[in-house]
Amino acid sequence: MTVPARETIYALSSGSLPAAIGVVRISGPQAKAALLAMIGRVPAPRQAAFATVRDPQSGGAIDQALVLFFEGPNSETGEDVAEFQLHGGRAVVAATFNALSKLEGMRMAEAGEFTRRAFENGKLDLTAIEGLADLIYADTESQRKQAIRQLQGLLGNRAEAWRRRLIEALALVEAGIDFSDEADVAADVTSRSLEAVRALQQEIAAVLAEGRRGERMREGLVVAIAGPPNAGKSTLLNKIARRDVAIVSPYAGTTRDVIEVHLDLEGFPVTLLDTAGIREATDPVEQEGVARARARAAEADLVLWLMENEGANPVSRPDSPETWTVRTKIDLGSDQSAGYRAEEYAGGSSRPEQRHFYELSAVSGEGVDRLLTDLTAYARNTLESREPALITRERQRNLLEMTEKALKRGILRGEEGQEDLFAEELRLASQSLGRITGRVDVEDILDVIFRDFCIGK
């Protein structure tokens, strides 16, 4: 049976049209043939050429373009790659696609397919690809920095170095097993190996203990605005977002769904949620809204608990790790505010809420800046650190946890002198480590990873 030749793929790799420039990329064995058919030559690799792009059947001019050629394996995908930098008109790109589709062995690329080929040709490991996806989706400066570090191999290189050390330790154990009739040699080799594995296990445990900073940076901190109906939650959200995102009305029970706004607080990503006012609702739709509000507040990193005055606060607060109390509508200057002090709202709880008590008016704007300043400091304190986060995804964390557990089990076996079982655990550990970078069988997870990419990437 002959393996069919690899198909050549093409796609628009730039943004939505019309635009100043539309970049059409081609990757695969037919890239050169496509260039010959459409511009009559293959430009020197890595040198921009100005050319008239023609329909290969009619010979009619489609556009004038800047054309690049990268000869495999020295290209992004590792295959021959051609790139047309066309004028970014819809008809221009459509005519170019039409011309390409008529050539032998060519088809449109699927989402993420260029990057997948780069992976398959050993150009990028999985952690770098995850970094690349994060770079494309980064909204804030701190997210961008984390993503570029990951793309440059922060975790990938570490995981590979760990794996090499592990394989050396494994080789020692296996050597010990071969010498098992010479008890002294075997014991010595096992103890050297144990020492190396203990050091490795401790290093990995320390990385796992750092918490989920990297994952939170990717996803953004979640801050939920919650409180009784009519407290002014949606008004505050709109004020902070500087646009009319949520409906505001004097009727209690206006907001039903959870509304999200993504904020960039001096480079740190924060997702602000507006939720339904929490009360004993009778309307089934409102009941659902209240249930959602409670659930999202409970999962949030921080809850801003809004209330207008004392009397309007009979409802129970959702249990969340951190809550700041915000008194709203201070422009109304109601008498109810007399004697209003933070201590009264600590509600007997031991949480140190007094430090985070705010009074503001979302209408006049008074007090909003102080809240925003503190939110920014909170995001910075939570996300920033001198050491960049090594783990940025659940996938990486799970595999590293599996590695660490196998090492721990292995150490026990080694200490008991069960070299065979020790070696087996080290093999399992090295498999988990290898799956982080994609060195060992990862076919099952590839689709999940590349699903995040757009077509043309």
Ligand SMILES: Nc1nc2c(ncn2[C@@H]2O[C@H](COP(=O)(O)OP(=O)(O)OP(=O)(O)O)[C@@H](O)[C@H]2O)c(=O)[nH]1
């Ligand atoms: N004077 C004054 N009125 C405000 C302020 N904030 C909100 N309001 C008014 O209070 C009413 C309720 O505001 P919303 O923002 O809809 O309140 P909510 O907490 O989202 O209410 P639900 O979605 O029903 O839970 C509206 O009439 C707002 O205009 C404020 O700071 N000052």
Ligand SMILES: [Mg+2]
């Ligand atoms: Mg509302």
